[in-house]
Amino acid sequence: MKFIKLSSDSLKVIQAQDFTDTEPGSAVKEFNSFLNRVMEKPVPLSKGKRQPVQKWTALLNGELTVPDCPELKRPLTIHYPSVLGLYLLVRASGLGRIVVAGTHKLQLVINENMMAQWQQLKPVEQYFSLLDTWLTRGSSDIIGEELHGRDHRLLACSGVNFLRQSAFNEEPISPIGLEALPISLGAYNIALLNLFGLANIQWQGTHKLAHLQFTPLGVTLFNAFQKSVDLHGLALPAGCEDILYEANGMLKVVQQWRDDIKQLLHPPVVKLHDSYIINASMYAYKCRRTLMVPVTATLEQLARKVLVAFSFTTDRLYCVIHEDNYGNIYKIADPRLKPRYANYTDDITLKDLVPESGNQYKLHYNLNNHWEFILEIVDGVDEKIDTITVTDRKGEPPREF
Structure with a gap:
């Protein structure tokens, strides 16, 4: 079986990192806030893109550690990239599912089987479960958006080229990259980079980037997980390393690096009836x-x-x-x-x-x-x-x- 090996310096970065509700970013904290709201009451969704309606999105955005600040007088759901990114994680993790609740009425509800499993995980296990969800299953079409490239996931879309050369590094992204990223990568993916503590970002207005720079953890993880194909000397993004798409692939990888990870979120065993x-x-x-x-x-x-x-x-x-x-x-x-x-x-x-x-x-x-x-x-x-x-x-x- 092929495992992902890290250099001693990269391994130190991961082993020295604290993983809590708010470190290295607030992804776990904000994600649990999203889940708590869904458990309180099903979330109304728009019929077209099947995204949380604007009113609900604005309420959750106001509860975030660092809320998004759309400049428009009447912002849409897409103008709250942090909430939209969290919604992608809820859907792709299997913790939330969409149901038809009436004529032209869609709702997001909790998957109770998955929720029971989620609540048993430690913060570090929740963090890597969400990271696995995002990188291996977080396709943009799940939330009614579209990316171009080999597929609609972050590490396989063409926009990821603006984040790296042949590899990821800690150099600030160039002005050309900053201009292209909100469209080519999706503003919600940029927001998730920040929520996971993988990059530091600054917005300059709605969907306009002023600064993006990877953290040491972001450089380490993305270089470890990214798979590229060589085309005439160009290293083109091809998604994640193959092992991450296997059953329990992320678990097999991160258990090599940290001994405090025992389990990650996985598909529940469903009892079939006659x-x-x-x-x-x-x-x-x-x-x-x-x-x-x-x-x-x-x-x-x-x-x-x-x-x-x-x-x-x-x-x-x-x-x-x-x-x-x-x-x-x-x-x-x-x-x-x-x-x-x-x-x-x-x-x-x-x-x-x-x-x-x-x-x-x-x-x-x-x-x-x-x-x-x-x-x-x-x-x-x-x-x-x-x-x-x-x-x-x-x-x-x-x-x-």
Whole structure:
């Protein structure tokens, strides 16, 4: 197994560093403040980018150790880069998930299984769990933003070139780099560099940088984690070292450096049941059907049963949208669309989605008229059944035609 080796000087930097709620930066403290607010009350999200609404964002921003200070009279969520960066961590860590709570109503709620695990971690373990989340899973599209490069994560986007030559160093970033970074790297990623204590930054107005300089810890960690490819003598960013993408990869790496790290945040083990109670809802029409579904049922069987339960035909095309705990969205297509897509409903069972209470899936039917059904896992039942059955009906469905 390949491990990441450090020079003796670099190792001293990491071993001498204190990791608390507020050191080397305030990332852990601010992140826990974000979580506490979500636990108090679900966070309302915008429908388009699915970001926290401006009013909520401004309230949390006011609680930060160093709040962002947008100059606009009517700032948007994106003008609070620190909150947006924390939101990325909440989504990519699996600690927060998005649910449909009504017509055009999206909310961020806590994933209780992940939260129970998070609360058992020490500050140093929380710090490296969040760093792992950011670097290996923190894709900008999770929060409705876009970066260019090999992918939408920090160390693989083209904007990271403005932070380094062939390596990261402690020299202040040039004026050209300062001008380009807020767009090419994302202001929320710059804010996270500061929150993690990896760089010192100064803003000159909304989304305009006046200064950025890496700390010794930032230089050490980013040079250790960054993977580059050589193209005609140019070292181009290619994301993280391969080991960091492995299961428990970050844990394997940092345990070589510090003996106070025993565990990091990881995917929970989900107990599968024989059957599941699923609520299928059309929120716009205030109607719902409750189904008992065997875990071995295919998504094709489930989709057809839902449509029949709402008195819809089954001859039009459909797809099922699945979003995993880390914000990755998968489109599972009608088998009649083969071979245009990667995943099809007749090949994937409910078991393959690893269902948990609270998980939601979307069923889009008739891709021209776009009827939407929300399928929510209510609970698992240890009772084996052979077929999908409708156990309850509420409300009259709309006419399909």
